[in-house]
Every structure is written in C-alpha cells, then in structure tokens.
Amino acid sequence: MADPFIIETAELRKTYDGVEALRGLNLQVPAGSICGFLGRNGAGKTTTIKILLGMAHPTSGQARVFGLPADRPEPSVEIRRWTGFVSEDKDLYDGMTVEAIVRYTRAFYPRWRADLEQRYLRSFELPAGRKVKALSRGMRTKLALLLAFSRAADLLILDEPTSGLDPVVTEEVLQAIVSHVGRSESTVFFSSHQIAEVDQIADRVAIVDRGQVAVAGALDDLRETYCRIQLVFEREAPAPTLRTPGVVRMRRDGRVLSVLSSAGAAGVLDEARVLGPVSTEVVPVTLKEIFLETVKAED
Numbered sequence: 001m002a003d004p005f006i007i008e009t010a011e012l013r014k015t016y017d018g019v020e021a022l023r024g025l026n027l028q029v030p031a032g033s034i035c036g037f038l039g040r041n042g043a044g045k046t047t048t049i050k051i052l053l054g055m056a057h058p059t060s061g062q063a064r065v066f067g068l069p070a071d072r073p074e075p076s077v078e079i080r081r082w083t084g085f086v087s088e089d090k091d092l093y094d095g096m097t098v099e100a101i102v103r104y105t106r107a108f109y110p111r112w113r114a115d116l117e118q119r120y121l122r123s124f125e126l127p128a129g130r131k132v133k134a135l136s137r138g139m140r141t142k143l144a145l146l147l148a149f150s151r152a153a154d155l156l157i158l159d160e161p162t163s164g165l166d167p168v169v170t171e172e173v174l175q176a177i178v179s180h181v182g183r184s185e186s187t188v189f190f191s192s193h194q195i196a197e198v199d200q201i202a203d204r205v206a207i208v209d210r211g212q213v214a215v216a217g218a219l220d221d222l223r224e225t226y227c228r229i230q231l232v233f234e235r236e237a238p239a240p241t242l243r244t245p246g247v248v249r250m251r252r253d254g255r256v257l258s259v260l261s262s263a264g265a266a267g268v269l270d271e272a273r274v275l276g277p278v279s280t281e282v283v284p285v286t287l288k289e290i291f292l293e294t295v296k297a298e299d
Contacts, residue, residue, distance in 0.1 A: 004031060005028045005031070006030070006154075007029035007064070007065055007187075008063075008064045009027045009048070009061065010061055011061040011062070012051065012058050013058060013211075014059050021211055022058070022059075025044065026212075026213055027206055028216070029189050029206075034177075034202045035187075035190070036192060036197075036198030038208070038291060039193060040295065044208050044211040045193075045208060046191065047211075048208070052065050052079075053076070053079065053080060054070055065079045066082060081109075083154070084149065084153035084156045084157070086156075087159050088159040090137075090143075092140060093132060097132070098127060098132065098135075101132060102121075102147065105150075109151040109152070111151065112150055112151055116146075138169035138172075141173060149180050155189065156177075156186055156187070158189070161190055161192075174197060195287055195291055203218060204217065205217070205287065207291055207294055207295075222290060223285075225262055226290050227283065227284055227285060228259065228285050229265050229282055231272050231275070232255055232279045236255060237254065237257040245267065246264070247262075248260040248261065248262050249293050257277075259272075265282040269282075
C-alpha cells in the first residue's frame with residue numbers, strides 16, 4: 001500500500017548557532033492535497049523546506065518525503081527528482097534568456113512535459129528572447145512556476161510563491177497553481193504568511209509558530225470544530241476559569257466573556273452554565289481568527 005503521506009516529519013529540530021529554528025516539528029501532508037504552511041516570518045517555514053529538500057540537515061528528528069529519508073544523500077537526490085521547487089527568491093540564471101533557461105532545465109528531467117512548457121509560455125506571456133535579469137518580479141515568478149510545472153513533478157514545494165507580487169499577478173499565480181493541480185493530481189506544499197491566499201486555494205493547513213506546528217488539519221474540519229462562544233452576564237463577566245478541553249483563548253470585556261474553542265461549543269456551554277450567563281451565542285470563526293488567536297495564545 002502506498003504511503004498516504006507525501007511529507008511526514010517527527011520531532012524535527014534544527015539549531016543554528018544555538019538558536020532553535022525548529023523545536024520538535026510534527027507535520028503530515030497527505031498525497032493529493034494542497035497544503036498551506038502558514039506562519040509569521042521567522043516561524044520556521046523556510047528551514048523546514050530546506051530540510052525536506054536536503055538543503056539543510058536536521059539537528060535531530062526525522063523528515064521523510066515520498067517515504068524516503070530527506071537527510072540521506074541518495075534518497076535526497078531521488079526526492080528532488082520527483083519534486084518541483086520554487087524558492088522565495090525565485091533563483092534563476094540572470095544571464096540566460098527565457099528560452100535558454102527552459103531548454104537548459106528540460107535536459108535534466110526525462111519526464112519533462114513539452115505540452116505544459118508551451119502552454120505556460122503562452123498563458124504566462126513569457127518573452128522567449130528576453131534575459132531573465134530583465135524580467136519583472138511577476139515574470140520571474142511565472143518562469144519559475146513554468147520550470148516547476150513542466151517537469152511533471154509529483155510534489156510541488158513553493159516557498160512564499162507570491163512574495164512581492166501585486167494583487168493582479170498574485171491572483172494569476174494562485175489560479176495557475178490550482179489549475180495545474182487539477183490537471184496533474186500532484187501534491188502542493190506551499191509556505192506563506194498571507195492568510196487570505198492559504199484560505200483561497202488550500203484544502204489543508206498547518207500553522208507553524210516558533211518552530212512547532214500549533215494547528216493542522218483539513219480546512220473544512222477546522223472551520224467545523226473551531227468556534228467562538230460569547231457568554232453575556234448581567235454584571236461584569238467573571239474571571240475565566242474554564243477547564244474544558246479545546247479552549248484556545250478566553251477574553252473578558254465588560255459583561256462579555258469570549259471563548260475560542262477548537263473542539264466545538266458543547267463542552268464550553270456545559271461548563272459555563274454554572275457561571276450563570278444571561279445569554280450565549282456561538283459564532284463561526286475564519287482562518288484568520290484561528291491563526292491570530294493561536295499565535296497569541298503562544299505569547
């Protein structure tokens with residue numbers, strides 16, 4: 001039976017000069033998913049990607065891609081063979097023309113799809129004869145995506161793919177990713193600190209903070225289980241003392257006690273009944289609220 005997880009890490013740690021970039025990161029990315037790796041700058045996203053691609057070695061713990069250990073030389077080469085990677089800096093050869101860099105890259109990948117190459121040259125409107133150094137940031141991003149898409153990779157790893165792009169180009173890039181996955185049935189793992197972009201195209205999310213995964217799961221499941229419970233009291237709200245599992249954060253504001261729960265509302269409402277609220281309301285929350293409140297809860 002094929003491994004259901006394309007990416008899997010267990011207690012992954014990485015230390016640079018005494019500073020912990022990863023602090024026991026546990027992550028699972030199912031095959032066929034579009035997984036948004038969401039976190040603030042410096043949360044550990046790029047370090048994780050470097051380890052998955054064999055560009056950095058973990059201090060301890062395990063990272064496996066396609067079931068292969070990412071920290072061993074030969075399996076790491078195999079991982080990169082089946083993975084399309086777009087870095088945040090969109091590393092390309094500035095002295096080459098678009099046509100030359102496509103031809104150069106094509107030679108390294110036996111599964112290269114000439115039909116995809118031509119499709120994206122047209123749809124991205126890439127000028128074949130122009131040198132890479134003369135391309136706009138948006139054009140560089142589209143060229144990097146073309147090179148990743150055309151190699152017929154089973155996994156796409158994208159590090160901040162829309163960084164520095166204007167809203168129009170950002171939308172083009174996001175739609176191109178979704179369309180490509182729909183046709184190729186590949187898996188996408190993309191890092192971002194843009195919550196709206198993750199919310200728009202991902203079906204799974206992993207929120208990383210301070211080198212650890214704080215929240216992970218299918219977006220639909222998170223939307224179903226996370227909620228905010230508003231408890232209104234006749235006088236000033238009591239000090240929050242709820243012990244119900246799943247309580248992420250509590251906040252008092254005058255007569256209102258607001259509770260963010262990751263396990264639905266039933267347990268909170270049962271426990272809160274003895275506090276004597278005069279009214280209760282259960283409100284759904286957005287991915288943005290989940291992210292902000294989860295990160296705040298770690299402060």
